[in-house]
Structure formats: C-alpha cells, structure tokens
Amino acid sequence: MKLSKSREKYLLQKYFNTKNDKNIPTHLSQFGMRSGDTTDEDLYFVTQYVTEIDRLSIGDSFVTIHGLQYLKKLKKVIYLDLRGVALKDDSLDCILHFAELEYLDIKDSEVTAAGILKILVSFPKLETLRIDIPIEEEAHLNSWKKKFINSELLINLK
Numbered sequence: 001m002k003l004s005k006s007r008e009k010y011l012l013q014k015y016f017n018t019k020n021d022k023n024i025p026t027h028l029s030q031f032g033m034r035s036g037d038t039t040d041e042d043l044y045f046v047t048q049y050v051t052e053i054d055r056l057s058i059g060d061s062f063v064t065i066h067g068l069q070y071l072k073k074l075k076k077v078i079y080l081d082l083r084g085v086a087l088k089d090d091s092l093d094c095i096l097h098f099a100e101l102e103y104l105d106i107k108d109s110e111v112t113a114a115g116i117l118k119i120l121v122s123f124p125k126l127e128t129l130r131i132d133i134p135i136e137e138e139a140h141l142n143s144w145k146k147k148f149i150n151s152e153l154l155i156n157l158k
Helices: 005-016 040-046 065-073 089-094 113-122 140-147
Strands: 027-031 052-057 076-081 103-105 128-133 152-157
Touching: 005 040, 040 065, 065 089, 089 113, 113 128, 113 140, 140 152
Parallel strands: 027 052, 052 076, 076 103, 103 128, 128 152
Antiparallel strands: none
16 A cells, blocks of 8 residues: 655644654554444554554444555554454454463354354453354364463353
8 A cells, every 4th residue: 555745744743743643652552442433444554564563443333344454564563453344264364373362252253153152262361252153063162261261251052
C-alpha cells in the first residue's frame, strides 16, 4: 500500500499529533476502538512505526481480512479485539505470533473448532477467549475446558 504525502501527513497528525515522522513511539498503550472507523489504511500506517500495542481494538471496524495481514508487523499485543472481523482459520497466521496475548475476542468471526484449538495451543498466556462456535461443534467444549484450565472460555453456541 502506498500513501500520498498529504494522506501520510494527515495520519501523522491524527495518530501521533505530529507533522513529521521523527520521534514517533514504537509502543502504544492503545489503538482503535470497537465499532470505530479504523481501516486497512490506518493499520498499514500505524504498523509502519509501531511494533507493540498493549490494547488493540479493531472489532466491528472497517478492517478487512487483507488489512489483518498488517498485524504481522507487530511484535507484541496483549489485548486483541477482532469481534466481527472476517477472521478465518486460514488467516490466523496474522495473530499467532503474539506470544504475550492475554485476551482475544473473535466473536462473529468464521474461525472453526480447529482454528480455536490452534489459538488455545498457540497462546499459553491467554486468560480470556471470547468466541462463537456452531452448535454442532459443542462436543469440543469439555475437552478445551479440561485441557486449557487457565483460560476463561466465553463461548456462544450459534
């Protein structure tokens, strides 16, 4: 993705309150908000500078499956809200490197039981996982709860 100079200046002002790219932090305590106006372009821009975000909330935003790929540039995220984002099993690679992840909300995504197991195995520090699963996959719940006792699984059957 290539941004025009004027767009880049606008985004520098919007996210970092500056007119140039000097002294931009590599760590943010928070970025985005659920049901906010965050787009793929916003994620692209921020991940050009920032490598760590404690609390990343892009659930129910304008971020697409393509935009999620920019998350690969981040080294650390602790809280991740992807509710309502078109996340699927084959796109989980964009988040599976967040070794410090403690909270993940992927309600209203297209992640299956196989993807959920991959998430649970990949995040040993995960404290809370919010998900929806089809009612026909309900049988997995008990084994997950027994195997991943340190994670609170907030599961809706759909």
